[in-house]
Amino acid sequence: xxxxxxxxxxxxxxxxxxxxxxxxxxxxxxxxxxxxxxxxxxxxxxxxxxxxxxxxxxxxxxxxxxxxxxxxxxxxxxxxxxxxxxxxxxxxxxxxxxxxxxxxxxxxxxxxxxxxxxxxxxxxxxxxxxxxxxxxxxxxxxxxxxxxxxxxxxxxxxxxxxxxxxxxxxxxxxxxxxxxxxxxxxxxxxxxxxxxxx
Numbered sequence: 572x573x574x575x576x577x578x579x580x581x582x583x584x585x586x587x588x589x590x591x592x593x594x595x596x597x598x599x600x601x602x603x604x605x606x607x608x609x610x611x612x613x614x615x616x617x618x619x620x621x622x623x624x625x626x627x628x629x630x631x632x633x634x635x636x637x638x639x640x641x642x643x644x645x646x647x648x649x650x651x652x653x654x655x656x657x658x659x660x661x662x663x664x665x666x667x668x669x670x671x672x673x674x675x676x677x678x679x680x681x682x683x684x685x686x687x688x689x690x691x692x693x694x695x696x697x698x699x700x701x702x703x704x705x706x707x708x709x710x711x712x713x714x715x716x717x718x719x720x721x722x723x724x725x726x727x728x729x730x731x732x733x734x735x736x737x738x739x740x741x742x743x744x745x746x747x748x749x750x751x752x753x754x755x756x757x758x759x760x761x762x763x764x765x766x767x768x769x
Contacts, residue, residue: 611656615686625676691716693768694723
């Protein structure tokens, strides 16, 4: 059976991971993360943010996260944004605005993700970097890489995640995923992840 056809078919149907529950036995699999839902997005350098301060139009607008991870914002001036999720940044801005505005109500929206990039290598048709505006899954990354080559080992695809000094390795069995088994393996990739097809 040619599973490469299923890769494209699964992509057209869309990612079903949000609607399929993780089997209980999957929680005991140490090679895969326990929670593969949609985690809160972490702001990264070069992202574009829309910041709204209620009843303060002069303080509202779009800002770009600088390469050093900081933003410039009226009254607050210079503050760290990279590494925080939008809710945490909202709280930080509200705290810093307290000395100027009573009960400031701030909304932070990630307008554009310009920092997200994953890499696909090995036996794929178009190896290299994939830059997107939003996170993608393993299946989507393989489809964007043109699918896998004829003699690729689809049951031993590896996702390598570099988190500082340590790297984490996840094994993805693609034939099981396209058959609807262990669909949690079709994990959401983080920026910087490397998908290797042996």
